[in-house]
Amino acid sequence: xxxxxxxxxxxxxxxxxxxxxxxxxxxxxxxxxxxxxxxxxxxxxxxxxxxxxxxxxxxxxxxxxxxxxxxxxxxxxxxxxxxxxxxxxxxxxxxxxxxxxxxxxxxx
Numbered sequence: 001x002x003x004x005x006x007x008x009x010x011x012x013x014x015x016x017x018x019x020x021x022x023x024x025x026x027x028x029x030x031x032x033x034x035x036x037x038x039x040x041x042x043x044x045x046x047x048x049x050x051x052x053x054x055x056x057x058x059x060x061x062x063x064x065x066x067x068x069x070x071x072x073x074x075x076x077x078x079x080x081x082x083x084x085x086x087x088x089x090x091x092x093x094x095x096x097x098x099x100x101x102x103x104x105x106x107x108x
Contacts, residue, residue, distance in 0.1 A: 004057045009047030025071035035061035
């Protein structure tokens with residue numbers, strides 16, 4: 001699958017990414033219906049903040065829950081999910097095959 005990655009100022013690449021999977025009991029995989037680039041994504045894009053390593057772009061999205069870990073109780077399969085504040089860590093598969101950060105279900 002493909003995902004949008006920031007490598008450095010004005011260096012954005014759409015590239016192959018690993019297929020997301022549940023790695024912790026608190027993970028959820030979301031099929032993203034819509035997403036946007038947040039203003040905080042623009043600081044490193046413009047070169048104002050350093051980019052230490054390739055970083056997934058975008059962390060504001062909505063979608064449908066496709067899979068959940070065994071400890072997830074705040075969302076269920078086929079339910080809607082919205083997140084606008086999770087830092088990019090684990091990726092989820094989007095409707096068009098791109099990837100986005102996973103939802104934070106630990107403290108929901």
